Amino acid sequence: MKKIACFLLLFVVGVLAGCSESTNNEPEEELQTSETAEAPTDKDSSTHSDVNVEAFEFNPDDTMAWMKAEPGQYSGEAYDEEAVKAEIDQWPEELEAEEYFSRMMALTAEDYREYQETLDSVEVEFKEISASPDEESGEEGNSLLPKLNVQILLDASGSMAGQIDGEVKMDLAKEAIAEFADHLPEDTSVSLRVYGHAGSSEEDGKEISCSTTEEVYPLGEYDKETFNEALDQFTPTGYTPIGLAMEEAADTLKEETGEDVENIIYVVSDGDETCGGDPAAVAEKLHASEVEPLINIIGFDIAESEREALEAIAEAGEGEYFRADTAQDLQETFREERSELIDRWYEWVSENVTASYEQVSEYVDLSNEYSSEAVQLSNEEEQRQRDLTRYMEEVLEDADTIAVRSMISTRAVSMRQHIHEEFLSMRQEAREKGLAIRQQVRERGLEERQELRELD
Numbered sequence: 258m259k260k261i262a263c264f265l266l267l268f269v270v271g272v273l274a275g276c277s278e279s280t281n282n283e284p285e286e287e288l289q290t291s292e293t294a295e296a297p298t299d300k301d302s303s304t305h306s307d308v309n310v311e312a313f314e315f316n317p318d319d320t321m322a323w324m325k326a327e328p329g330q331y332s333g334e335a336y337d338e339e340a341v342k343a344e345i346d347q348w349p350e351e352l353e354a355e356e357y358f359s360r361m362m363a364l365t366a367e368d369y370r371e372y373q374e375t376l377d378s379v380e381v382e383f384k385e386i387s388a389s390p391d392e393e394s395g396e397e398g399n400s401l402l403p404k405l406n407v408q409i410l411l412d413a414s415g416s417m418a419g420q421i422d423g424e425v426k427m428d429l430a431k432e433a434i435a436e437f438a439d440h441l442p443e444d445t446s447v448s449l450r451v452y453g454h455a456g457s458s459e460e461d462g463k464e465i466s467c468s469t470t471e472e473v474y475p476l477g478e479y480d481k482e483t484f485n486e487a488l489d490q491f492t493p494t495g496y497t498p499i500g501l502a503m504e505e506a507a508d509t510l511k512e513e514t515g516e517d518v519e520n521i522i523y524v525v526s527d528g529d530e531t532c533g534g535d536p537a538a539v540a541e542k543l544h545a546s547e548v549e550p551l552i553n554i555i556g557f558d559i560a561e562s563e564r565e566a567l568e569a570i571a572e573a574g575e576g577e578y579f580r581a582d583t584a585q586d587l588q589e590t591f592r593e594e595r596s597e598l599i600d601r602w603y604e605w606v607s608e609n610v611t612a613s614y615e616q617v618s619e620y621v622d623l624s625n626e627y628s629s630e631a632v633q634l635s636n637e638e639e640q641r642q643r644d645l646t647r648y649m650e651e652v653l654e655d656a657d658t659i660a661v662r663s664m665i666s667t668r669a670v671s672m673r674q675h676i677h678e679e680f681l682s683m684r685q686e687a688r689e690k691g692l693a694i695r696q697q698v699r700e701r702g703l704e705e706r707q708e709l710r711e712l713d
Contacts, residue, residue, distance in 0.1 A: 308344070313362040314355075317667040320675045321373075328368035336641070341365060342648055350653060354660035357653075361645065361661065362668075367638045369672065372631040376679045379623070381686045383616050383694055404518045405445045406476060408506045408550070409434055410499075412526035412557075414453030414466075417493035419527070421558055421584055429584040430525055430557060431488045437591040438484055448509060449474035449484065452502035454491040466495030467532035470502040476509050499526060499570070500534030503543060503552065510548045520550040524570070527556075529563040537566070540574035552576040557587055606702035613691045613698070620687035628680035632673050639669035 308330050315322040331341050341364050348360060411434065417427040438447055451473055456466030474487040503522060510520050530536050540552045552574025554567045559580070571578040581587035642665045646658040 308360070308363040310356075310359050310363045313359045313366060317358065317664040318671050320671045323366070323668060323672055324369045324373040324675065326362075326366060327370075329362060329364045329366040331364050332367045336365070341645060345645065345649055346652055348649075348653060351655050354657040354664065357649070357656055357658075357661050358664040361642055361665070365638065365642055365645070367634050369631060369634070369676075372627050372676060375623075375627055376683070379620075379683065381620055381683060381690055383690055384612065404513075405442060406448070406510060406513050406518065406520045407438075407441060407445055408448045408450060408476070408510070408520070408522045409438065410450050410452060410470075410502045410506055410522060410524045410526075412453055412497060412499075412524075412528070413451045413491050413493050414495055414497040414526075414528065414531070415458035415493055416497075416527050417453070419558070424584060426527055426558060427493045429587060433584075433587045433591050434525065435485055435488060436588070438479060439481055441479060445479065446476050446513075447474065447479045447484065448472055448476035448506070449487055450502060450506050451491050452498050453493070453495045456495040458495050462494075463496050463532075467498045468501070470498065470505050472505075472509060496531045497526065497528055498532040498534060499524060499530045500536040500539040501532065503536060503539050507543045507546070507548050507550055510550065514547040514549070520548055522550045522552045522574070522576075523555060524552065525555045525557060526567065527558050528560070529566040537569040537573045540570050544574050550574065553579065555579045555581055555587070555590055557581045558583075603702070606698050609698045610695050613694045617687045617691035621684050624680040624683045624687075628676055631676045635669050635673050635676070639665060 312327065313329070315326065331337055344360075344364055348357070352360075411430060413427065417425075417430065419426050421429060434449075438449075441447060449472070450470055452470040453466060454471065455469035456462030456464070458466075471491075473490055474484050503524065506522055507520075513520055543550055544552065552571060553576040554571040554574075556564060556567045556578060559567060559582075564578075564580070568578040579590040579593075581590045643662055646662050646665070649656050649661070650658050
């Protein structure tokens with residue numbers, strides 16, 4: 258009986274033990290399953306947002322590659338420190354320093370393309386020196402002086418056979434005109450027209466005299482020998498058709514119009530119109546035309562009673578009246594016109610020197626602005642990236658952050674040096690070219706003014 262009781266006791270204990278073991282197994286399986294599901298997996302081998310790291314796998318000292326590279330995902334105003342740190346949290350452990358560096362650049366590299374494009378595209382070029390008073394600029398629309406056409410109308414009426422200080426007025430006028438024409442700007446188109454040389458001073462010669470003017474030197478490039486030969490072809494003879502001479506002179510200029518053209522008519526006469534014309538009205542009409550000539554009157558040995566009429570012609574033609582009572586006055590009048598050329602040389606020098614300084618300043622300002630901006634951007638970028646490597650130390654214990662920081666600094670220093678040197682080179686080139694232009698202009702202006710003064 259006692260044996261049966263013991264057997265039953267052992268059976269119950271065994272069942273209880275089995276029940277207990279069976280009950281504990283089920284939670285263990287559930288716990289194991291739960292732990293397996295919640296256990297962290299290996300970190301993703303790419304950044305969380307699938308950044309294109311391969312696009313940033315340049316050597317730290319490959320400056321040009323970095324200058325031309327696209328910006329990182331969180332560059333510029335898009336920078337978000339928490340978002341970048343979240344990206345770093347997803348980086349795998351134990352990558353090479355170069356790989357961490359590339360990932361850092363893929364996230365935070367700034368955009369330097371504009372600065373490099375400026376360095377590649379900007380050429381230090383100065384505008385052509387504006388047209389000097391004796392040459393035309395090859396740069397259309399860049400001339401200080403427009404194309405100059407000078408028409409000289411010489412009175413060859415009978416009164417010009419009179420004398421001043423024992424010399425024939427016509428000879429004195431020819432001498433003064435020859436000297437004047439010889440010292441006009443070299444690119445000036447010159448014409449010589451005479452009036453009063455036909456017919457005679459008698460009544461029966463008036464009709465032909467009043468209806469005839471002749472361009473003895475056609476409008477074109479000045480040639481001293483040919484021009485002087487033209488001056489010697491006629492002698493003083495008839496009446497004084499000033500109005501007709503101006504009309505026919507303007508007719509030869511009908512194709513010479515526009516903002517880049519200046520037409521000047523010099524009328525040399527020792528008296529007023531004697532053919533019944535109205536030269537003041539003609540002058541006003543011509544100046545209002547497309548030809549728009551400036552009409553200057555040189556009154557040579559003019560009677561006081563006729564001076565007012567000649568002044569009216571100059572006023573109507575928006576020009577000046579020059580009084581020349583003697584041969585010396587006539588020479589001086591033309592010298593004054595030459596003095597105006599000296600003033601134009603001063604203007605030419607001043608304009609081109611000023612333009613040179615302004616253009617140098619444009620390049621210097623551009624260079625300084627871009628250089629300063631790019632260097633500041635690099636400094637801020639480097640500091641930001643170095644700070645992020647310290648965060649890496651917190652979440653990536655095995656990362657070689659010292660090597661990463663070294664690469665960050667190598668890249669930044671190389672880029673800043675490149676930016677500084679290239680923009681400095683632009684400034685130096687601009688200053689050197691500007692100085693060379695100013696020296697050229699000043700020397701040329703001084704030389705030409707001295708030559709003009711020596712003619713006195």
